[in-house]
Amino acid sequence: MCPHVVHSFETMNETGRFTDRTDAGERLGAELRERGIDADIALAIPRGGLPLGRAVADSLDVPLDIVVAxxxxxxxxxxxxxxxxxxxxxxxxxxxxxxxxxxxxxxxxxxxxxxxxxxxxxxxxxRGGRSEPDLTDKTVVVVDDGVATGSTARACLERVKNSDAGRIVLAVPVGPPDTIDELEETVDDVVCLEIPAGFRGVGQFYENFGQVSDEEAMAYLET
Missing domain, CATH: 3.30.1310.20 (PRTase-like)
Incomplete structure (x- = not known):
């Protein structure tokens, strides 16, 4: 299956970059809805994936949890x-x-x-004492703020596969062509808004790409 990709910079603002992680998450959520992804849960990869995960979960009206590697x-x-x-x-x-x-x-x-x-x-x-979600037979959307080599994302996807999920969708705003191609072979679907040939790093595609603290990241789980 080919990944669902939007190449046009119309997905971004006039600078050709996402404003911040929440903006990127909102755009990802809209694309997932447009593609008819009927998710049961969104799993964000901490820390940077949580602002996007919150926006995606709210857009799809599903619970938000985490997957950590x-x-x-x-x-x-x-x-x-x-x-x-x-x-x-x-x-x-x-x-x-x-x-x-x-x-x-x-x-x-x-x-x-x-x-x-x-x-x-x-x-x-x-999780603060909360139990892990049961992913058995669920459609799971794994969200991060972008991938470069995708090392932690790959381990997170292995974790979800080993949880007997029914369908796994990786949703990221941006990543290089070779990494996206490789990740597409490991899951049921990849939704990536931008796959630029001149990729140098995830941060170049954001106006604001400051570090997310643990406290800020955890707050997105409480919303």
């Missing part, structure tokens, strides 16, 4: 992802990066356990 950094270069792991241990392996950095399996598994525990801790903190 942490990057597994390369030895000596923690910013370079050799994989990512979700709160339940669901993992995505970047085999090219593993080979290129000579990451051994013992290191990878040790980091997987550590980062899975960190993801669980974050998920528990954000």
């Amino acid at each position: 942490k990057k597994i950094g390369a030895p000596g270069n923690p910013e370079y992802a050799v994989g990512a792991v979700a709160s339940d241990g669901s993992v995505w392996r970047n085999e090219r990066a593993i080979s290129g950095t000579r990451t051994d399996e013992e290191y990878f598994q040790d980091q997987r356990e550590t980062e899975a525990a960190n993801a669980r801790q974050k998920a528990d903190r954000y």
Whole structure:
């Protein structure tokens, strides 16, 4: 299935960028409605995905929850992802990066356990004692503020797949063509508003792309 894509900058404002994450989320929600996505729940990837997730959930009139993953950094270069792991241990392996950095399996598994525990801790903190949603046979929309390599998104999607969801839709405002093509092969549908050939980073497509604090992100779950 080909991803649902809107290439025109008509999706943005006159500057060719989204005003902020809420603006991007509102535009995503409108596109999901236009495409007839009959969702049961929206899952945002914290922290940056929560402002968009709130807007998408409100637009689709569905509950909002979270799906959490942490990057597994390369030895000596923690910013370079050799994989990512979700709160339940669901993992995505970047085999090219593993080979290129000579990451051994013992290191990878040790980091997987550590980062899975960190993801669980974050998920528990954000939910504040609420139980995880039952995704069995549900149509789930996973929302983030954009993808570059998509490492954490891939682990989050693995987490949702392992929850026996009925249909999985990834909804992001922007991402590079190669990443979007790869992600489209892993889920039932991808809704991406902009897939620019000159992609350099997610932040370039926002007028306001400041960091979202944990406190601000959690507040979107309480709305």
